[in-house]
Amino acid sequence: xxxxxxxxxxxxxxxxxxxxYAQEAVPKAVAAKPDMAKGEASYTAVCAACHGADGNxxxxxxxxxxxxxxxxxxxxxxxxxxxxxxxxxxxxxxATLSGDDMKNIAYWLSSKTAKPGFAKDKELVALGERIxxxxxxxxxxxxxxxxxxxxxxxxxxxxxRMSGQHAxxxxxxxxxxxxxxxxxxxxxxxxxxxxxxxxxxxxxDYIAGLR
Numbered sequence: 001x002x003x004x005x006x007x008x009x010x011x012x013x014x015x016x017x018x019x020x021y022a023q024e025a026v027p028k029a030v031a032a033k034p035d036m037a038k039g040e041a042s043y044t045a046v047c048a049a050c051h052g053a054d055g056n057x058x059x060x061x062x063x064x065x066x067x068x069x070x071x072x073x074x075x076x077x078x079x080x081x082x083x084x085x086x087x088x089x090x091x092x093x094x095a096t097l098s099g100d101d102m103k104n105i106a107y108w109l110s111s112k113t114a115k116p117g118f119a120k121d122k123e124l125v126a127l128g129e130r131i132x133x134x135x136x137x138x139x140x141x142x143x144x145x146x147x148x149x150x151x152x153x154x155x156x157x158x159x160x161r162m163s164g165q166h167a168x169x170x171x172x173x174x175x176x177x178x179x180x181x182x183x184x185x186x187x188x189x190x191x192x193x194x195x196x197x198x199x200x201x202x203x204x205d206y207i208a209g210l211r
Contacts, residue, residue: 032100034070039108042101046093056115060168066112071157073106076184085184117164119209124198128206131199141194144203147187152210163210170204 044053047065051057055066065073079085080094097105119125130136133150135143144162148154152163162170176182177192178200192200 034104034107035100036104036108036111038101039104039106042097043105043108046096047105050089055109055112057166060166061172062166063169064114064117064165065109067114068106068109068161069154069156070103070106070110072154072160073109074102077102077106079184085182114161114164116211117166117208119205120167121201121205124202125206125209127199128202128204131195131203132206132210136194136199139194142191144207152207162207165207167201167204167208170207171200174200174204 043055050059050062051065055064055068057064076085077094077097080087080090081097083091094102119128131141132144135141135146147159148162149159152161152165154161173182174188174192174195175197177185177188178195180189183189195203
């Protein structure tokens with residue numbers, strides 16, 4: 001009996017080893033690389049009318065998308081499509097895009113160079129700089145630079161690039177976060193909830209001039 005038990009245990013261990021080896025031997029699926037040509041074609045057909053031929057929107061209400069981190073763009077398109085981020089125009093546009101379309105567009109846009117913007121309100125830009133770089137300590141408002149970096153370049157796959165973004169667009173997004181209209185970033189909702197209209201305008205103007 002002892003010999004039989006020993007043989008059974010040995011066989012079980014051998015089977016387990018084969019199973020583990022088989023799992024390790026199976027090559028992991030490699031994510032397909034984005035197709036830049038298809039990205040440009042899809043972007044031109046669906047997005048360029050509002051966001052510019054190269055992702056540099058000329059309309060202050062529409063964001064510049066050139067040089068944005070692709071992970072961020074993909075996330076936003078997915079959330080427009082799912083309804084997590086509400087926008088009637090963008091939801092309709094995103095509904096026509098497949099996952100591959102989103103990836104191809106996002107990586108194509110990330111390869112484009114963003115055109116610099118500029119601040120317009122000299123009286124407010126100093127306040128905007130203080131908020132962006134240092135936050136407002138007595139109201140527990142974190143500095144924007146902590147997540148979006150000192151020059152507004154953001155952190156790939158975590159926080160979006162903000163440098164040179166249209167002030168009008170940034171004002172609309174911060175106001176939307178504060179007022180509960182835009183709900184797809186809890187951290188931004190918590191920060192914006194503490195800002196008044198003047199502070200939102202100031203920091204948005206400062207961001208527009210970041211390079």
